[in-house]
Amino acid sequence: MRNWNIAIRSLFKKGRSNGIKILSLGVGLAMGLVLISKVCFESSYDKFYPGSDRIYRLHENVIRENEYKTYPQVSGGVAPGMQAEIPEVEKATRLTYIGGDKEIFRTEDKNRYSARYVVMGDTNVFDLLPRPILIGDPKTTLARPGYVMISRRIADLLGGVEKSMGQKFEFESSPGQTYTIGGVFEDVPENSHLRFEIVASLEGMNKWSRENWLGNDRYLGYVKLYPGTDPESLTTAIREMQGRHCDLEEVKKAGVDLTYTLVPLMDMHSNSSEVKSMNSLLILLAFVLILTSAMNYVLIVISTLINRTKEVAVHKCYGASDKNLFGMIMSETCLHMLISLLLAAFLVILFRGKVEELLGASLGALFSSQTILVLVGICVMIFFITALIPTYIFLRIPVAAAFRNFKESRRYWKLCLLFIQFVATAYLVALLSVINKQYDYMVNVSPGYAYDKLVYCDTQGAEESVRNTAIEELRKMPEVDKVSACYDLPISVMSGNNVLLPGDDRELFNIADMYWVKDDYFSLMEIPIVDGEVFRSDGSAKDKVMVSRSFVKKMETVAGWTGSAVGKNIVVTEHSQNGEPLTICGVFEDVCIGSTGNPDLRPTVLFYDKYAPKILIKFHEMSPENIKKAQGVLESIMPDRSVNVTAYYMDMIDLYKDSRTFRDSVLIGGIVTLIIALIGLLGYTSDETNRRGREIAIRKVNGASAWSILKMISKDISYIAIPAIVIGITIAYFSGTGWLKQFSGKASLGFFMFLAGAMFVYLLIVVSVLCRAWLVANSNPVDSLKSE
Template sequence: MRNLNIAIRSLFKGGRHNMMKIVSLSVGLSVALVLIAKIYFEQSYDTFYPDADRTYQIYENYSQDGKESDYYNVSGAVAPGMLYEVPGVEAATRLTYIGGDESLFSTSDKERYSARFIMMADSNVFDLFPRPILSGNPKKILAKPWYAMISRSLAEKMGGIEKVEGLTIIPDNNPGTKVTIGGVFEDIPENANLRYDMLVSMTGMDKESLENWLGNDRYKGYVRLVPGVTAESLTPAIHDMALRHQNAEDMKRWGMELTYTLKPILDLHKKSGEVKSMVMMLAILALALLFTAVMNYILIAISSIVNRTKEIAVHKSYGASEGNIHNMMMSETLVHMVCSIVLAVFLIFLGRDMIHELLDVSVEGLLFSKGALILLAVCVVVFLVTGFVPGALFARIPVAAAFRNFRESRRVWKLGLLFLQFIAAGFLVTLLIIVGRQHMFMVNSNPGYSYDRLAYCSISAIDSTTRYKVLDELMRIPEVEAVTTSTILPFWDSLAGNNIALPESDKELFNIADQYWSGNGFLKLMEIPVIEGRSFTENIPKSDEVMVNRAFVEKMKEFTDWSDGPVGKSIYISEHANYDSKFYTICGVYENYRIGSLISQDDRPSVLFYRQRPLDYLLVKFHQITPDAVAKVNDKLEELIPDKDMKLSIYSVSMVEQYSSSRKFRDQVLIGGIITLLISMIGLIGYTNDEVNRRRKELAIRKVNGATLKDILTMFLTDILWLALPAIVLGCIITYYVAERWQEQFIEKIPLSLWMFVSGGLFVCLVVIVCIVYRTWNAANDDPVNSLKSE
């Protein structure tokens, strides 16, 4: 306690640089702790569910012509079928999304709200994924068609838990349906694979879809196993179940095999490739920041030995042992550590909005969880390291230092710590350049179609008559060049798949990305070239024409000889045989263009159909896209559809948002790089300051003997640069291997050219030179008499 009192009283004592140590450590800790908490958060998905270790998601596993794939959705009958036919399955349930990331709906009194992730669910969903129920009986509510349970946050947004029960709502994307709210459940935590604000009874779905064993695989199926039963032990029973409900002749004719596997829900998130890559990069970034902050603290502490040598020697003269000195230094470090943690927490909550934007999780979700214990352990390790090393060095100061002019520089220690900081700075700055370049490359890459003057919005909530009127009225606006509609938008990264067959054979050949239907002039509006044949015959009520891309034609060469070209050939496309025609005729071939993004690209061959009736998505191409032009279209939409909140989204903005994860990581590296550089600058300036003070008389003698300002600056620069250059080069080498691993997640990537590493290294060198010149300039210009007159 006595040592703690001394440490607190000496907190603002001059010559110890305590504030510098506390501030630099707290800044490094604040960012590093947030990143470590994010890493824990990503590894903790679904751990809050009881029996999560016995809960599995059902995946389809299918093979066609020797090529195996798996899919995270299944047909409607699969999950309940496992419960009844596979011994060892204790419970099963199904869910399916019926809304996008944000779905709009209206109440009977015309109030409008939005909900994230609306799903349809079985009545037993809370048996497998329990949440506290705040009102209503979910088993009864979810057993009645078009009844729903909603989350607490959505209920509060709509007026409160007690007011929403019995309220009727109308979803925008299904205007003919009325949904009655029957109860409220507690919000789903942020670290859940399944996130939803509303669960609608699945009994309202088509019975055939719910009981189907093949096709329409839109359902997420989950099972909970009996304690002691493993997923691997159920493989034979699951395979037998699949065979019982498949037509063996059809499967053989199609050249397909289909079965199911069970994947633990605890592994679904943390073992995905994207998450593993993110965790690796965040861990490296957090380690670099934490390492730099700790090394800088130790550097500043060691630098103060010059000023505290006699103080420590006097303590020893009065009987203090090395253990006493070590305890005294640990007490100082403890006080500094507590102050740093308090300041770090303050900085974290001060930047909570930015943290939420960059990491997609709230500060509360990061800090107020079991992960807090890991953060506490990290702080303990930092305390032990930052206290032990300086304490050991101070404890070795000899008693004789109290009686003679003893000045211990510990220069080797300080240079070693600076070397490590330069490695971290070179690593992060170079990594920032690479990450920034990769992000810009993806944002500016050509997807194969034109979108710079394009905007879109969903019109699924309005009827066909109003859709026709919208198209006609928008074309009258002078700023609008063209208007069309489509079923999907090309930047979507998860399209439905259907299978291709030839008329003379029932064997299904391969799976395609189905873009479904487009309206008049779709390819022309998107500026997608037709490389063979022609575009659709338009303005006809029914069309049996299909267009395919270049990749489709290349893929078809594996199965048939179309030496005279694909145009005019008939093909069978599963699911579409139930629409206008059993066979479709290829009228043209369009150039390949990207479906999805460079992070998640659908590289299957694609097909496109035509429909005269306006489809769900409105596409508006402007002569020149300006705020005024967009506002005119939005005003017209509001005039034509006053009861719906329809606004255009800018297509180019959505394209950039595809790479938000890359942008956020770039920003994380930017913040980490800036903080690392600042901490390294503090350490470098502190080291240079100590060297100037220690060598002040030497500098004076050199100047008396004719040394110029340039000579003095060159001496200090040479002293540091011989250390900084190899450290920065080593940092760049580490960056190369880390960046190469990080780029594995991208389909197209920039080459890791030498100039990126040279640029990053030169920038760090420039910062080092500026710091040294800044601190030595005054000393080099000082009158040597001032330094020598004390002799």
């Protein structure tokens, strides 16, 4: 208790720089611990499921023309077939998504609500992927067509768990199809790769889709194996099962080899290359932040050593043992650590919104009980680092220091600590340059179409006549340049279909099917036509197809095509009824499907005006006023729907949200590290100028100019700054190139980009030193000599 009293009294003593120590340590811990919690969160995905180490997702592997592809979806009959025919499979289930990421539904009282991730599932969903059931029986509910289980959040929107039971609703995307609520489950945690808020009975899907073994591979299949089962040992049994349900020889004659593999549930997210790459950099960033703040704390403690020398020596004179001094210093550091942690917690709560935005998870999910244990362990380690180094130095102070002028500066300790901080700062600045350049590349590189003046509105579920009326009314607006419609936006995840030649059962390759578009699509999107012509609206487009340039190149390779592709016939599964051929009427330039960082490289095709629910509007000038006018027109024509006009560029920006938030995290971490490093540097410069006051004064008396004094001081710091910056930049180069491997489209990393980062850090260090040393260099030397 006596040591704690001494520690508390010392908080307010002059010359201790306690405020700076606690502030820098608290800010560093706030950033570092939050980043570590993010890594723990990303690594904990799906571990909350009982027996999660025995749960696997089915992947479909396709070899076509010696090209291997794997897909995380299977046909409807595969998962239940494994449960029925393979003894090692304990349970199996299958699900399929309804609509997109967000579905609008309308209750009987005409109120609208939104749900994220709506799926259809069979009766085994909650056996394999269990959630606490608040009310209802999922087995009974999911066995009845048209019935659903909803999450607690949706139930709360509808008035509560009890009140929601039995309520009916319909999705705007499928009007006329009524669903009845038969149960409520606890919300799926944020650290799940498969999040859903509504589970509809799969009995509502047609029987063929639920039971087929070839094609229609839209289902997410999951199996749970009995304990001790090696998934590799099931390869033969899976192949034999597959042979009992489909003719493998016929499949091979079509040029396809189809197999299935079991991928561990916990690998679906945590072990993906993107997440592992991000986690590695976040751990390194957190380490840099925490180490920098800890080293800065130690640096400031050592800088105050001379002021505390007599205090420690007097304690020794009055009989204080090394054990007593050890306890005193440890208590003081512990008090500082506790205050820093309180400050860190305050900062995290204060900036909660920004933290959750940057890390993509709520604070409750980030700071789970397991994560808190990890963070406590890290804090204990930091405590001993910040306590033991100063304690070791203080215990070496001689008793004679109480009776003479003690001049030991511990300069090499300070230089080592500054070196570490300079390495960390240079690393973060260079890494930020890499991340920012890749982000700019993805956002600014042309996707092959124009979207800067484009907005769209999804009218799925509206009648075709209403949609056509809306298009005609929008075309009458003077602010509107062109209006068209399409089935899918280029940034969407595209479904696949296979290409064949007429009269040949051999499947040549898989395409990214963009499905249907209306008139003016190509001119609105400014997609060049490289051969042939666009669809005609005279009724002749029924058996026509337009293909991308890469489609033609692929056909030249696999089918030996030569010359123009226009007029040639192909067969496209799902579109060619009974194998009837489609005629290519035009070839369009390749466009980017998905993100420019990881585009879908499959050839693409387009068909004409069968079902195009997304209305595209191109303005002469993009403005909030014009968007509002277009929204008003659509609301007047579709008053019973939730109309949302979205700027395309906003979706394009959102496509790179993960890269942007990661960039912002590194930016904030770099700024914090830089500030902490500069605080330590200014403290070191102040100590050095005070320690060398007499030397500087004598130099000035002998004719040295202020500039020569500044040059001398900056030269000393350059000896450690330049090597530290080189090391930091080198580490950043390897970290950055490793991070870029996850992107198929990469920005080029030039030497001058790293050189500019290095020069920025070095100039900032030198300027900081010169600013602090300026007063000493221009002071009266007599004052310094008097103080001696």
